Amino acid sequence: MRRAVCPGSFDPITNGHLDIIARASKLYDVVYVAVMINKSKQGLFTVDERMDLIREVTSEYENVVVESHHGLLVDFCKQRDIPAIVKGLRAVSDFDYELQMAQMNNGLSGVETLFVPTNPTYSFLSSSLVKEVAAWGGDVSHLLPPAVHEALVRRLAEK
Numbered sequence: 001m002r003r004a005v006c007p008g009s010f011d012p013i014t015n016g017h018l019d020i021i022a023r024a025s026k027l028y029d030v031v032y033v034a035v036m037i038n039k040s041k042q043g044l045f046t047v048d049e050r051m052d053l054i055r056e057v058t059s060e061y062e063n064v065v066v067e068s069h070h071g072l073l074v075d076f077c078k079q080r081d082i083p084a085i086v087k088g089l090r091a092v093s094d095f096d097y098e099l100q101m102a103q104m105n106n107g108l109s110g111v112e113t114l115f116v117p118t119n120p121t122y123s124f125l126s127s128s129l130v131k132e133v134a135a136w137g138g139d140v141s142h143l144l145p146p147a148v149h150e151a152l153v154r155r156l157a158e159k
Helices: 015-027 047-057 073-080 092-109 127-135 146-158
Strands: 003-008 030-036 064-069 084-089 112-117
Touching (some): 030 073, 047 064, 064 073
Parallel strands (some): 003 084, 084 112
């Protein structure tokens, strides 16, 4: 079984994230989507809400498993015998940080990182940017799966 993980905070999952997950699902037998928990950050959505949204928008991919993890990503990989991390790269600025992380992860555990160039349509896209634009009333519906857009609009209306 070829296994890989696509990690992130996914607060919320965007079409850019979904593109990377979909592409990874064609290359691996099982793709874990690891919602990484950072207790020092307050997300717009709870971890459980993020996981539910990810499960909903990835339901067409039978080989995608959604889980959460608090701690080092390499520990998540070791616990599940996952040899590869799949990361999307939007720009050269992403590469500097991601290369350091890839080298650290490999040095700690031997886990390899595969970089996938982001679809140019999503090269500027981040969850933070989507939340900021939406909070100011901007239309981000084309940047998110419909269910995620609906959840984002509802959550922002509550605030």
